[in-house]
Amino acid sequence: MxxxxxxxxxxxxxxxxxxxxxxxxxxxxxxxxxxxxxxxxxxxxxxxxxxxxxxxxxxxxxxxxxxxxxxxxxxxxxxxxxxxxxxxxxxxxxxxxxxxxxxxxxxxxxxxxxxxxxxxxxxxxxxxxxxxxxxxxxxxxxxxxxxxxxxxxxxxxxxxxxxxxxxxxxxxxxxxxxxxxxxxxxxxxxxxPLEYHAKGAATYIANRVKPKKVFILNSGFSDEKLYTAPFKYTIDSLSKRKIQVVNTTIVRGNLTPLIPQLNNKEQNIFIVPSTKQAFLLVILHSLDTLSRKYPITVFGHPNWEKFSFLKAAQLQRLKTHITSTDKVNxxxxxxxxxxxxxxxxxxxxxxxxxxxxxxxxxxxxxxxxxxxxxxxxxxxxxxxxxxxxxxxxxxxxxxxxxxxxxxxxxxxxxxxxxx
Missing domain, CATH: 3.40.50.2300 (Response regulator)
Known part of the structure; x- marks a missing residue:
């Protein structure tokens, strides 16, 4: 050469x-x-x-x-x-x-x-x-x-x-x-790009998890739409809208309004597209508390892999999944x-x-x-x-x-x- x-x-x-x-x-x-x-x-x-x-x-x-x-x-x-x-x-x-x-x-x-x-x-x-x-x-x-x-x-x-x-x-x-x-x-x-991470997560959920409902927990920042929009489009398309997508903005980690929609016998799927430290610390704590009564699985942003402030034990309890292109075996x-x-x-x-x-x-x-x-x-x-x-x-x-x-x-x- x-x-x-x-x-x-x-x-x-x-x-x-x-x-x-x-x-x-x-x-x-x-x-x-x-x-x-x-x-x-x-x-x-x-x-x-x-x-x-x-x-x-x-x-x-x-x-x-x-x-x-x-x-x-x-x-x-x-x-x-x-x-x-x-x-x-x-x-x-x-x-x-x-x-x-x-x-x-x-x-x-x-x-x-x-x-x-x-x-x-x-x-x-x-x-x-x-x-x-x-x-x-x-x-x-x-x-x-x-x-x-x-x-x-x-x-x-x-x-x-x-x-x-x-x-x-x-x-x-x-x-x-x-x-x-x-x-x-x-x-x-x-x-x-990020939209293909969202599509990858949606494809996995629709084809493998097959829930009846998915909750998207937003912090209110507009940049999260770069993830949530392709996610919803993909899961609607693959499930032919049979999987209900509940898109909501969470304030101060309050999940109480969602409790009537949760299932205590099947996994409740939560999508958290945020990368903001303050929001993540609060919302993951709320989900962790909720998981004592309800089965919970969380899908997070691919950048979570880089965040040292996230607690591995907590993520594990929440059955947390993320998408990645950087995993070397x-x-x-x-x-x-x-x-x-x-x-x-x-x-x-x-x-x-x-x-x-x-x-x-x-x-x-x-x-x-x-x-x-x-x-x-x-x-x-x-x-x-x-x-x-x-x-x-x-x-x-x-x-x-x-x-x-x-x-x-x-x-x-x-x-x-x-x-």
Whole structure:
């Protein structure tokens, strides 16, 4: 694999040099033959025999063709020039970029072991809207086979506004921003937006739980409609309105008006779309108190996984479920193989960004290697990775959207995957 970086200013001798050495060392790393090779599969393929084993990648590649991938990351190399320093925020973005790059490149190195060939070009967006807009006019980027990045929504918007005509896919690798924000038919949104978390929860409830009634407990903030609207639409559609949705705003945690509607023999399903700490502490306490008399199951916002102020014991008593795209199963054999390969290549532990980079590198790298045009139709290819799975739909004017989310439940003071 050949790696090419865009021109950058000379580096100073400050301590952040390690950030950029990681890029150089990665570029010079030998071709690896790591064992983890999750397969890209069509929807007609049979599932693997066991969850720990993945079928090997078939050698259906052309040694003659070189796939050109342009990666646009907020490295902020201008901060490394003489008398310049990184702020904590800038350094965080640069480290995230390096971690994602290293995972992506490890995937490409895996595929070169079966004869694939890539030219990976790295460009610095500087997390600057003007720079992102300028890069969209760069012929080196436009003429390649695949564009990965920019990372942040404002940069994506500026970049895709230039490349609006029908062309090859532009991958938005990390942002969960709704593709309706960008209105670009070429965009590939890898991280499912919030509405697909809501739809995933509604689908699980309608198909698996099958309650007669669902209660949505709102705090009164308008942003909760981004979750509640697609949730209600999906559950109404799937149940043909046989599941009653009670949408109510709760004040000071008072659930008394709902008690006459509760069932003391069947699970009462509560949806809590809020992310506000004050509201959550009060409402979860009220639900916990109510659960002493009524069976209760709670479905929460996907961001709850990040909130240290929530009490695991309480969430467990409430049979709390959340949706997620970030659950790594460290017990799987393929995960451990990836960890060993990553440590061998970079002498450090992989972060979530590195794992995401690896999954995405494997997915697009194999599609590019196997079929010169197949990667232009992600909706025809499903993928089961280490970090998340990919199941794309294509929406007019919005491009391709990964809609796969996992359903997790609090058990034994941990989040366990139930679907």
């Amino acid at each position: 050949t790696l090419v970086r865009n021109h950058r200013p000379p580096l100073s001798g400050n301590k952040w040099l390690i950030v950029f050495l990681a890029l150089i060392v990665g570029a010079c790393s030998p071709k690896l033959r790591p064992a983890p090779q999750p397969s890209v599969k069509t929807k007609t393929e049979k599932p693997p025999v066991t969850p720990d084993e993945k079928p090997p990648i078939k050698s259906e590649v052309s040694n003659a063709r070189v796939s050109v991938i342009s990666m646009i990351l907020p490295l902020g190399l201008d901060h490394a020039t003489f008398k310049q320093t990184y702020t904590a925020d800038d350094l965080k973005k640069a480290n995230m970029s390096v971690e994602y790059y290293q995972g992506f490149k490890l995937a490409l190195d895996s595929l070169t072991s079966i004869g694939a060939n890539y030219k990976l070009q790295i460009f610095d967006s500087k997390d600057d809207v003007a720079q992102a807009h300028s890069l969209a006019n760069n012929p080196q980027i436009k003429d390649g086979d695949l564009i990965v990045g920019p990372i942040f929504p404002e940069d994506v918007k500026a970049f895709t506004s230039v490349l609006s005509a029908a062309r090859k896919p532009i991958v938005s690798p990390l942002s969960p921003a709704s593709p309706a924000t960008f209105k670009n038919q070429n965009l590939v949104t890898m991280t499912p 460290y017990k799987l054999g393929q995960t451990n193989m990836f960890l060993r390969s990553y440590r061998q290549a970079y002498h450090t532990e992989p972060t979530d960004f590195a794992i995401k980079g690896f999954d995405q590198g494997m997915y697009f790298g194999e599609l590019l290697a196997k079929d010169e045009d197949g990667f232009k139709n992600p909706e025809k290819k499903d993928y089961t990775g280490i970090h998340n799975s990919f199941h794309f739909i294509k929406k007019p004017g919005q491009g391709w959207i990964n809609t796969h989310v996992d359903i997790l439940r609090y058990e034994n003071f941990d989040l366990k995957k139930v679907e």
